[in-house]
Amino acid sequence: MSYRVRIFSTPTCSYCKQAKEFLSSKGISFEDIDVSSNPEGLKEMRNITGGARTVPVIVIDNTVIVGYEEADIAKTLKEKGLIS
Amino acid sequence: MSTPRVIVYTVSGCPFCDSVKKLLREKGIDFLEIEAPPQSDQWFEMVKKTGSGALPQVLVGDESVGGYLDVIFYEASGLLYKKLGLESAETPKIETLYDVIILGAGPAGLSAAIYAARKVLKTLVISGNIGGQVTWTYDIDNYLGFSQVNAQDLIRKFREHVEKYGVETIIGQEVISADITGRIKRVTTKDGRSFYGKTLIIATGGQHRRLNIPGEKEFLGRGVSYCSTCDAPLFADATVAVIGGGNSALEAVIDLMPIAKHIYLVSLTELTGDPVLQDKVKKSPIVDIFVRHKPVAILGKQEVEGVEILSLEENKTKTLAVEGVFVEVGIMPNSSLFVDVLATNERGEIIVDEMCRTGVAGVFACGDVTSVPYKQVVVAAGEGAKAALSAYSYLINRAGKSPSSG
Numbered sequence: 001m002s003y004r005v006r007i008f009s010t011p012t013c014s015y016c017k018q019a020k021e022f023l024s025s026k027g028i029s030f031e032d033i034d035v036s037s038n039p040e041g042l043k044e045m046r047n048i049t050g051g052a053r054t055v056p057v058i059v060i061d062n063t064v065i066v067g068y069e070e071a072d073i074a075k076t077l078k079e080k081g082l083i084s
Numbered sequence: 085m086s087t088p089r090v091i092v093y094t095v096s097g098c099p100f101c102d103s104v105k106k107l108l109r110e111k112g113i114d115f116l117e118i119e120a121p122p123q124s125d126q127w128f129e130m131v132k133k134t135g136s137g138a139l140p141q142v143l144v145g146d147e148s149v150g151g152y153l154d155v156i157f158y159e160a161s162g163l164l165y166k167k168l169g170l171e172s173a174e175t176p177k178i179e180t181l182y183d184v185i186i187l188g189a190g191p192a193g194l195s196a197a198i199y200a201a202r203k204v205l206k207t208l209v210i211s212g213n214i215g216g217q218v219t220w221t222y223d224i225d226n227y228l229g230f231s232q233v234n235a236q237d238l239i240r241k242f243r244e245h246v247e248k249y250g251v252e253t254i255i256g257q258e259v260i261s262a263d264i265t266g267r268i269k270r271v272t273t274k275d276g277r278s279f280y281g282k283t284l285i286i287a288t289g290g291q292h293r294r295l296n297i298p299g300e301k302e303f304l305g306r307g308v309s310y311c312s313t314c315d316a317p318l319f320a321d322a323t324v325a326v327i328g329g330g331n332s333a334l335e336a337v338i339d340l341m342p343i344a345k346h347i348y349l350v351s352l353t354e355l356t357g358d359p360v361l362q363d364k365v366k367k368s369p370i371v372d373i374f375v376r377h378k379p380v381a382i383l384g385k386q387e388v389e390g391v392e393i394l395s396l397e398e399n400k401t402k403t404l405a406v407e408g409v410f411v412e413v414g415i416m417p418n419s420s421l422f423v424d425v426l427a428t429n430e431r432g433e434i435i436v437d438e439m440c441r442t443g444v445a446g447v448f449a450c451g452d453v454t455s456v457p458y459k460q461v462v463v464a465a466g467e468g469a470k471a472a473l474s475a476y477s478y479l480i481n482r483a484g485k486s487p488s489s490g
Binding site: 010012013014015016017018021035036039042050051052053054055066067070071 | 213215218219220221222235236239240255256304305306307309311313314315316317318319320386387407408
């Protein structure tokens with residue numbers, strides 16, 4: 001199954017955890033990629049962001065959001081019809 | 085269009101004049117502006133009509149309404165349109181008047197919210213995020229009742245506690261201005277909404293101090309990081325620099341030691357962090373320490389490729405080839421909205437007395453934005469409780485006084 005929402009995170013990052021909790025609270029299922037233990041995931045994250053070296057990175061369909069910006073995430077989820 | 089009946093006397097370079105004009109425009113109220121520099125004919129005319137030489141002055145026809153703070157007061161109490169003789173123009177919207185508006189939702193702000201709610205004060209919390217600086221850490225080991233608690237779990241508990249009391253919250257909004265000297269405090273958020281409170285509690289906390297050097301902003305998230313806990317794992321086998329000499333800088337180095345290939349620690353002064361941490365860092369074969377060195381620029385094209393540092397002793401610069409720069413040079417209080425009005429110390433922290441009073445009636449401050457020493461979660465929570473109780477006592481003491489007595 002491929003997810004429409006993916007999050008690149010590290011286990012020690014509070015913002016990542018906050019972002020994941022926010023997604024769960026909206027009933028969104030997502031793929032969580034731990035880039036601290038997944039070099040391929042890290043490579044992919046850096047590719048799609050044009051070189052970002054910070055987490056979280058949240059990908060919703062083809063929209064990439066760097067950092068935990070709740071308003072941006074909510075707006076994108078709405079635009080993609082994932083929440084009403 | 086007929087000549088507006090509302091007249092505003094102003095002078096250039098007067099912030100309250102700009103504020104009152106902005107407010108009237110926001111409200112869709114037409115007005116005639118008359119420039120009245122002190123001692124000018126217009127100014128004498130204004131003094132004659134209003135009995136006051138202070139600028140701005142708002143009038144309807146020949147009748148004086150008052151200055152900016154009066155206009156805010158009338159707006160907050162829903163009387164503005166009536167006062168301006170515009171009642172028929174549009175239905176006036178009565179704004180909510182809160183007993184207390186709390187800015188910030190870290191331990192100080194949320195603790196204040198709970199104490200305010202338990203005193204049955206009508207409370208509003210406005211904050212960019214929930215948790216404040218607690219979100220920067222992973223575990224907390226020194227909060228009473230928790231020998232170890234995940235920072236995120238603690239924030240969730242704080243939030244649930246506040247929600248239990250039905251406190252109104254606006255999260256994710258930045259406050260862009262605050263008028264705090266009048267009897268009614270007015271706070272405006274970035275989306276253009278205004279909120280009114282009888283009291284204000286400032287619990288805006290702190291943010292990472294920046295280096296303010298070229299490249300720092302450009303490469304944020306592309307090698308420049310303020311959160312080693314979050315981002316250290318992204319620098320596996322990389323050479324990185326950590327800037328700073330205190331505990332957080334040393335802890336960042338320790339976070340990076342098992343991950344990075346090589347670490348430069350660059351400090352303006354001798355290292356000041358705990359000796360235990362210093363020992364760990366000094367013993368590591370992969371750490372090079374540059375004390376009395378100042379970073380002057382972060383270099384790179386798409387991403388960080390190096391950092392240029394200046395030796396304060398030799399006055400010579402050198403470039404360290406690094407992929408990452410972790411900035412750990414302390415905390416800066418989020419007090420910029422208030423520094424013009426409230427007393428602050430040399431670090432920009434708001435000075436408060438033992439009851440969290442700021443010196444402006446009805447305005448209280450607590451937590452890391454204040455001069456109170458020891459930036460700890462437990463201290464901030466305690467100070468937040470004090471601020472709310474002080475606000476309560478202020479409201480009780482003011483109850484019964486007429487609106488015009490302020």
